[in-house]
Amino acid sequence: MAALTNTRRVRIEWGDCDPMGIVFYPCYLAMFDDSTHYLFERALGIAKPKIMQVYECAGFPLVDVRVRFIVPSRFGDDVDIESKVGEFRRSSFVVEHRLHKGDALAVECFETRVWIRRNPDDPAAMRSQPVPREVRERFEI
Amino acid sequence: MAALTNTRRVRIEWGDCDPMGIVFYPCYLAMFDDSTHYLFERALGIAKPKIMQVYECAGFPLVDVRVRFIVPSRFGDDVDIESKVGEFRRSSFVVEHRLHKGDALAVECFETRVWIRRNPDDPAAMRSQPVPREVRERFEI
Amino acid sequence: MAALTNTRRVRIEWGDCDPMGIVFYPCYLAMFDDSTHYLFERALGIAKPKIMQVYECAGFPLVDVRVRFIVPSRFGDDVDIESKVGEFRRSSFVVEHRLHKGDALAVECFETRVWIRRNPDDPAAMRSQPVPREVRERFEI
Amino acid sequence: MAALTNTRRVRIEWGDCDPMGIVFYPCYLAMFDDSTHYLFERALGIAKPKIMQVYECAGFPLVDVRVRFIVPSRFGDDVDIESKVGEFRRSSFVVEHRLHKGDALAVECFETRVWIRRNPDDPAAMRSQPVPREVRERFEI
Numbered sequence: 136m137a138a139l140t141n142t143r144r145v146r147i148e149w150g151d152c153d154p155m156g157i158v159f160y161p162c163y164l165a166m167f168d169d170s171t172h173y174l175f176e177r178a179l180g181i182a183k184p185k186i187m188q189v190y191e192c193a194g195f196p197l198v199d200v201r202v203r204f205i206v207p208s209r210f211g212d213d214v215d216i217e218s219k220v221g222e223f224r225r226s227s228f229v230v231e232h233r234l235h236k237g238d239a240l241a242v243e244c245f246e247t248r249v250w251i252r253r254n255p256d257d258p259a260a261m262r263s264q265p266v267p268r269e270v271r272e273r274f275e276i
Numbered sequence: 277m278a279a280l281t282n283t284r285r286v287r288i289e290w291g292d293c294d295p296m297g298i299v300f301y302p303c304y305l306a307m308f309d310d311s312t313h314y315l316f317e318r319a320l321g322i323a324k325p326k327i328m329q330v331y332e333c334a335g336f337p338l339v340d341v342r343v344r345f346i347v348p349s350r351f352g353d354d355v356d357i358e359s360k361v362g363e364f365r366r367s368s369f370v371v372e373h374r375l376h377k378g379d380a381l382a383v384e385c386f387e388t389r390v391w392i393r394r395n396p397d398d399p400a401a402m403r404s405q406p407v408p409r410e411v412r413e414r415f416e417i
Numbered sequence: 418m419a420a421l422t423n424t425r426r427v428r429i430e431w432g433d434c435d436p437m438g439i440v441f442y443p444c445y446l447a448m449f450d451d452s453t454h455y456l457f458e459r460a461l462g463i464a465k466p467k468i469m470q471v472y473e474c475a476g477f478p479l480v481d482v483r484v485r486f487i488v489p490s491r492f493g494d495d496v497d498i499e500s501k502v503g504e505f506r507r508s509s510f511v512v513e514h515r516l517h518k519g520d521a522l523a524v525e526c527f528e529t530r531v532w533i534r535r536n537p538d539d540p541a542a543m544r545s546q547p548v549p550r551e552v553r554e555r556f557e558i
Numbered sequence: 559m560a561a562l563t564n565t566r567r568v569r570i571e572w573g574d575c576d577p578m579g580i581v582f583y584p585c586y587l588a589m590f591d592d593s594t595h596y597l598f599e600r601a602l603g604i605a606k607p608k609i610m611q612v613y614e615c616a617g618f619p620l621v622d623v624r625v626r627f628i629v630p631s632r633f634g635d636d637v638d639i640e641s642k643v644g645e646f647r648r649s650s651f652v653v654e655h656r657l658h659k660g661d662a663l664a665v666e667c668f669e670t671r672v673w674i675r676r677n678p679d680d681p682a683a684m685r686s687q688p689v690p691r692e693v694r695e696r697f698e699i
Contacts, residue, residue, distance in 0.1 A: 309442070
């Protein structure tokens with residue numbers, strides 16, 4: 136079985152860029168965070184806030200991220216971000232993002248995330264648990 | 277009676293600036309939002325999240341903002357932001373921020389905000405109410 | 418003659434929202450800044466960085482902005498931003514943005530901007546000048 | 559010889575936090591980017607934009623970053639970021655950041671950066687070169 140992949144085009148905006156004229160790198164991370172949400176929306180077929188309700192999920196925060204910056208992007212560039220879950224582990228999962236500028240791989244990102252179950256008795260508690268099977272299955276094609 | 281004023285020094289960071297080398301203007305707005313929180317902390321003598329607990333406040337979102345940009349700032353500039361409540365109205369209040377670069381008034385901002393009471397029965401509800409008298413009094417000196 | 422209007426749909430992202438669950442207001446300003454660039458791109462028919470080259474423009478920074486926040490937006494909302502130049506003045510121009518959430522006007526923004534000519538002899542100089550006639554005409558339909 | 563270390567206190571702001579009430583992770587990356595600039599300022603004894611002039615440097619962009627998120631931080635937390643250059647390699651260098659919340663290590667970041675020499679003949683060119691010896695020596699104590 137292969138991993139469901141979501142690709143979206145993103146315009147590099149003026150406000151994403153720094154005085155060197157290239158993307159201020161934390162802005163890439165925000166784009167990848169958005170891309171993770173779009174991937175989940177595509178896999179589960181419902182809008183992102185609904186996912187949190189239906190699956191009693193309080194979010195899927197990062198525990199680790201690794202990013203390689205290969206080719207810089209500039210204001211006005213249109214780039215493509217390709218995202219998939221690379222691996223579901225026992226208590227975490229890895230989302231892989233590859234940002235292409237034309238044919239070139241420009242940025243590569245590996246997010247390790249955990250699935251946090253909503254706890255109505257203690258909203259501030261953040262206990263991770265395995266991604267539910269019915270969620271995991273939707274990431275396979 | 278005069279208005280309590282809080283002044284703080286802010287460094288213009290690399291990531292605040294755009295390809296022209298000057299502050300990307302929404303970053304000023306974030307600085308002013310922070311400054312409003314610092315002003316409240318100074319007036320009420322407790323850290324910001326405590327304010328929300330003690331005064332059963334869910335936040336003080338904006339309903340209107342007006343900003344004049346007079347002198348641009350650049351990466352590495354140290355600027356001073358002076359903040360005070362200009363006026364408490366019946367159901368809103370105006371926070372005034374003046375950002376100085378050396379002696380020059382560089383940016384001027386007028387935020388009109390409302391005070392939202394926390395509603396435990398309906399956390400998503402956002403009903404404004406007058407700023408409590410015991411809060412208002414702390415902004416006078 | 419009527420003003421050329423550009424409308425675009427924007428998704429409210431997780432990272433745009435604050436602990437109240439509503440858009441952190443400076444993020445709206447970044448969306449409007451992007452919308453101004455899209456409006457110029459539509460009017461002039463060329464990608465944004467090209468505009469700066471072709472018209473020897475170093476940018477069109479803000480001198481004044483006024484925003485009214487009427488209805489809050491939340492993570493996952495799809496909103497529509499409608500943008501047009503409301504007025505070309507002698508040495509500035511006003512871009513108007515109206516953000517709709519469904520049928521409701523949710524945020525309204527008036528940006529007063531100046532047109533900065535690129536100065537190769539002194540890249541740090543920022544002298545405004547009237548928007549060139551051949552640019553202005555492209556904003557009429 | 560030991561590595562020069564710079565520590566600074568950072569307040570977690572309202573706008574840094576997401577609807578879960580914890581820091582939106584790209585905001586940490588912006589804090590670390592700022593911290594790298596402060597480390598350089600401390601090592602070289604001159605304000606950041608001066609560094610770029612004196613050492614003919616166009617910037618020191620990232621080629622790789624790895625971040626581990628151990629303990630979440632919330633609005634109003636005061637955290638300490640400790641930064642040092644862990645290693646100068648032939649054509650890159652690694653800046654290490656450790657963000658502490660009280661006694662706990664909360665976030666750990668390893669930035670691999672390159673030193674870009676300013677090229678007046680071609681400002682858009684971004685050629686890396688070894689960090690100059692007179693710069694490297696200032697990071698030892």
